[in-house]
Amino acid sequence: MTSPQMLLAIQIANGxxxxxxxxxxxxxxxxxxxxxxxxxxxxxxxxxxxxxLVFLADTPALDVDLEREAPHHAIDPLVVLTSMAxxxxxxxxVATSSTTLNEPFxxxxxxxxxDVVSHGRAGxxxxxxxxxxxxxxxxMTLPARAEKYERAHEVxxxxxxxxxxxERDAWVRDVAGKRFADMSKxxxxxxxxxxxxxxxxxxxxxxxxxxxxxxxxxxxxNGLELAARYASGVYANPFxxxxxxxxxTALRAAAERVGRDPDEVKLFxxxxxxIAPTRxxxxxxxxxxxxxxxxxxxxxxxxxxxxxxxxxxRLDEPLxxxxxxxxxxxxxxxxxxRALEVARExxxxxxxxxxxxxxxxxxxxxxxxxxxxxMQEWFQAGAxxxxxxxxxxxxxxxxxxxDQVVPLLQERGLFHRDYEEATLRGHLxxxxxxxxxxxxxxxxxxxx
Amino acid sequence: MTSPQMLLAIQIANGxxxxxxxxxxxxxxxxxxxxxxxxxxxxxxxxxxxxxLVFLADTPALDVDLEREAPHHAIDPLVVLTSMAxxxxxxxxVATSSTTLNEPFxxxxxxxxxDVVSHGRAGxxxxxxxxxxxxxxxxMTLPARAEKYERAHEVxxxxxxxxxxxERDAWVRDVAGKRFADMSKxxxxxxxxxxxxxxxxxxxxxxxxxxxxxxxxxxxxNGLELAARYASGVYANPFxxxxxxxxxTALRAAAERVGRDPDEVKLFxxxxxxIAPTRxxxxxxxxxxxxxxxxxxxxxxxxxxxxxxxxxxRLDEPLxxxxxxxxxxxxxxxxxxRALEVARExxxxxxxxxxxxxxxxxxxxxxxxxxxxxMQEWFQAGAxxxxxxxxxxxxxxxxxxxDQVVPLLQERGLFHRDYEEATLRGHLxxxxxxxxxxxxxxxxxxxx
Numbered sequence: 001m002t003s004p005q006m007l008l009a010i011q012i013a014n015g016x017x018x019x020x021x022x023x024x025x026x027x028x029x030x031x032x033x034x035x036x037x038x039x040x041x042x043x044x045x046x047x048x049x050x051x052x053l054v055f056l057a058d059t060p061a062l063d064v065d066l067e068r069e070a071p072h073h074a075i076d077p078l079v080v081l082t083s084m085a086x087x088x089x090x091x092x093x094v095a096t097s098s099t100t101l102n103e104p105f106x107x108x109x110x111x112x113x114x115d116v117v118s119h120g121r122a123g124x125x126x127x128x129x130x131x132x133x134x135x136x137x138x139x140m141t142l143p144a145r146a147e148k149y150e151r152a153h154e155v156x157x158x159x160x161x162x163x164x165x166x167e168r169d170a171w172v173r174d175v176a177g178k179r180f181a182d183m184s185k186x187x188x189x190x191x192x193x194x195x196x197x198x199x200x201x202x203x204x205x206x207x208x209x210x211x212x213x214x215x216x217x218x219x220x221x222n223g224l225e226l227a228a229r230y231a232s233g234v235y236a237n238p239f240x241x242x243x244x245x246x247x248x249t250a251l252r253a254a255a256e257r258v259g260r261d262p263d264e265v266k267l268f269x270x271x272x273x274x275i276a277p278t279r280x281x282x283x284x285x286x287x288x289x290x291x292x293x294x295x296x297x298x299x300x301x302x303x304x305x306x307x308x309x310x311x312x313x314r315l316d317e318p319l320x321x322x323x324x325x326x327x328x329x330x331x332x333x334x335x336x337x338r339a340l341e342v343a344r345e346x347x348x349x350x351x352x353x354x355x356x357x358x359x360x361x362x363x364x365x366x367x368x369x370x371x372x373x374x375m376q377e378w379f380q381a382g383a384x385x386x387x388x389x390x391x392x393x394x395x396x397x398x399x400x401x402x403d404q405v406v407p408l409l410q411e412r413g414l415f416h417r418d419y420e421e422a423t424l425r426g427h428l429x430x431x432x433x434x435x436x437x438x439x440x441x442x443x444x445x446x447x448x
Numbered sequence: 449m450t451s452p453q454m455l456l457a458i459q460i461a462n463g464x465x466x467x468x469x470x471x472x473x474x475x476x477x478x479x480x481x482x483x484x485x486x487x488x489x490x491x492x493x494x495x496x497x498x499x500x501l502v503f504l505a506d507t508p509a510l511d512v513d514l515e516r517e518a519p520h521h522a523i524d525p526l527v528v529l530t531s532m533a534x535x536x537x538x539x540x541x542v543a544t545s546s547t548t549l550n551e552p553f554x555x556x557x558x559x560x561x562x563d564v565v566s567h568g569r570a571g572x573x574x575x576x577x578x579x580x581x582x583x584x585x586x587x588m589t590l591p592a593r594a595e596k597y598e599r600a601h602e603v604x605x606x607x608x609x610x611x612x613x614x615e616r617d618a619w620v621r622d623v624a625g626k627r628f629a630d631m632s633k634x635x636x637x638x639x640x641x642x643x644x645x646x647x648x649x650x651x652x653x654x655x656x657x658x659x660x661x662x663x664x665x666x667x668x669x670n671g672l673e674l675a676a677r678y679a680s681g682v683y684a685n686p687f688x689x690x691x692x693x694x695x696x697t698a699l700r701a702a703a704e705r706v707g708r709d710p711d712e713v714k715l716f717x718x719x720x721x722x723i724a725p726t727r728x729x730x731x732x733x734x735x736x737x738x739x740x741x742x743x744x745x746x747x748x749x750x751x752x753x754x755x756x757x758x759x760x761x762r763l764d765e766p767l768x769x770x771x772x773x774x775x776x777x778x779x780x781x782x783x784x785x786r787a788l789e790v791a792r793e794x795x796x797x798x799x800x801x802x803x804x805x806x807x808x809x810x811x812x813x814x815x816x817x818x819x820x821x822x823m824q825e826w827f828q829a830g831a832x833x834x835x836x837x838x839x840x841x842x843x844x845x846x847x848x849x850x851d852q853v854v855p856l857l858q859e860r861g862l863f864h865r866d867y868e869e870a871t872l873r874g875h876l877x878x879x880x881x882x883x884x885x886x887x888x889x890x891x892x893x894x895x896x
Contacts, residue, residue, distance in 0.1 A: 030628075079530050105586050109508065
């Protein structure tokens with residue numbers, strides 16, 4: 001019996017990196033946003049590191065001030081993942097597609113097409129959209145939350161039913177017998193819900209993993225229920241080990257309640273390493289990245305987290321003794337304890353911010369060993385089943401992670417040394433499933 | 449001043465060929481349907497022949513008896529074209545996406561993503577869907593024809609407006625100046641029609657050709673109007689030179705009525721060559737392909753075209769003198785004159801059918817010179833601006849066309865010897881357009 005090992009996903013967003021200033025860093029091609037050669041190179045580097053999957057989050061809206069930042073998402077997830085599929089052999093390929101904005105037939109077709117061309121490596125992150133501008137791009141106003149989740153259940157069920165509309169052995173290809181397929185094994189699904197419907201069948205045979213793996217990333221009780229029923233992987237954003245454990249425990253319990261083995265659902269915790277030969281060099285790397293952001297605004301925000309009024313213009317001073325005595329970390333922000341911990345070490349405010357204390361994932365700026373230590377601590381504390389890595393700058397950051405951190409994790413027995421299987425389902429240890437999960441038949445939101 | 453030269457498109461359907469029996473032919477991998485290596489090889493062969501574009505027609509429905517035939521369409525046009533984009537440099541990449549079933553934001557995003565990753569080689573064939581099963585896959589019943597075309601105008605306008613939502617020079621990428629883009633040149637479109645709406649902007653900068661080229665393939669007066677307003681290329685299915693001339697004349701007149709130069713819209717006539725060293729060998733190739741179809745049924749249909757009652761079971765006999773005296777070619781089927789011409793040559797009914805007289809495009813089974821002669825005749829008669837080639841079996845048929853017919857067309861001055869430009873717009877001689885066509889502002893179906 002070997003100890004459990006962590007699973008790793010690499011988030012690939014806009015082609016530059018997880019930090020807003022990534023597009024301007026030395027060695028980065030500022031045209032990477034549209035350059036599939038770069039995206040393929042990133043996926044190949046991740047595959048060299050035996051990373052289980054790349055993940056493209058997506059919101060179909062331009063929700064950023066492009067004067068200083070690159071767009072937050074890739075030009076199109078399907079185009080990017082197809083390009084990666086053509087340039088890699090083993091790594092899983094997962095992207096978000098909204099259950100609120102898309103029709104299930106389109107999702108089913110496009111993700112299953114990706115699945116067959118990648119030989120069983122596709123995954124779909126099924127999430128409702130909460131973004132007003134994205135809905136407006138589709139001529140919609142956002143439905144109420146309950147409505148959105150009701151539709152999400154229907155969409156996942158219709159998509160999975162379409163995926164299963166050819167039986168596993170329907171595609172005969174018998175040249176001598178002049179028989180292309182066994183039509184008795186290819187059937188319409190005829191599902192009708194309150195929000196969506198589809199007749200089927202899909203015109204796509206099974207892939208090497210049968211059908212794509214479902215992921216989930218929504219929050220709250222609704223998100224938990226969606227994940228518990230359908231997902232093999234969940235992208236979560238805990239800021240502390242405690243948050244991670246609480247989420248993972250709730251997820252496993254929810255899966256158990258619907259009759260699944262809790263090990264069928266893996267929680268990936270978002271994590272943002274910045275790797276350099278020393279902690280100082282890692283902070284300098286992040287300071288360079290921070291040149292693209294408004295630090296005075298961040299200082300004000302940091303002050304609010306610590307219960308202090310911090311004036312702009314004092315970026316290069318640390319908190320003084322009077323301030324440290326007066327801090328009242330905000331209980332509303334789970335990041336405030338870590339912010340205080342770093343501030344107490346005496347760093348300048350610029351360096352406190354360079355530690356990523358107000359970033360959207362936990363950040364470790366440091367050596368490969370610092371990064372591996374953090375991951376080990378979280379993983380062994382049961383805060384997650386693995387990590388969804390938001391690499392600061394892809395062009396050198398993926399290589400640094402793969403060449404420096406991965407070997408440490410492997411030496412410590414925390415990460416596999418090679419892919420054990422050929423498919424994404426195999427990488428995740430996700431059980432075989434084809435079509436709808438028969439254990440969930442009682443929970444059907446759609447009917448014939 | 450050089451003489452006009454024809455344009456060539458190659459239709460790529462299911463991975464096998466334009467004939468139902470293609471999947472079973474010698475040398476054909478019966479798994480090609482899902483194998484992107486094959487599709488890329490076809491596109492590379494077409495590119496070697498300086499073919500202007502590959503075209504994937506699409507209907508999102510499984511509308512064929514798979515016991516004997518392969519599906520009519522590719523697993524997913526975007527996945528296939530993206531794969532081709534990664535394996536080719538110059539050839540245009542065009543696919544159908546339904547204006548009835550899809551939201552304009554999805555079409556705009558996916559085709560423009562393909563356009564930037566292919567460096568300006570994408571085209572969108574904008575057609576309403578008339579297929580009941582396709583609508584049912586989207587939980588819809590088909591709208592009335594007028595309604596469908598009204599929506600089609602709106603969808604094309606919204607898509608083109610989204611494509612133009614970044615000005616040509618908006619993507620600054622000024623590393624030293626810390627400026628990613630000029631936000632004063634990236635704007636919402638805020639278009640609202642009766643059927644669709646979108647706010648925008650799209651998060652994709654211009655491609656090397658600005659934005660994808662629009663094609664059209666619908667029939668009737670509605671299709672003509674749609675093509676006249678927006679299309680740079682039209683896929684048409686004339687069976688005779690007269691039909692081709694009539695369609696092309698009507699198309700050019702319609703374009704002129706909306707203020708466009710008629711040369712801006714090119715008509716591609718569907719054409720199906722079967723190339724072999726002799727006509728007899730070409731007929732034998734098609735006879736082998738016909739082994740997958742019900743020839744008795746086709747004989748019955750042939751009889752109806754000729755005004756004869758033809759009993760099954762006499763496939764290897766020609767029409768006799770009494771029958772030839774009694775023929776009354778059906779005026780309702782434009783193919784009947786050609787069928788009679790072939791029957792009068794004394795071929796057996798099996799060979800008459802092997803001539804493709806009841807196929808969905810004109811067929812020439814013969815030598816490369818026979819094929820080139822046919823194309824020359826049609827082109828010089830003004831029946832088309834070029835051809836959309838339905839190659840019987842892709843695995844050797846594209847090579848045969850490229851290596852044998854293309855050189856003849858080039859020697860005769862009918863086809864270019866190399867790509868003159870790098871983009872699809874350049875290949876077609878289509879005028880620059882970015883965003884909506886300002887000449888059509890008066891015809892707007894959508895408003896702010």
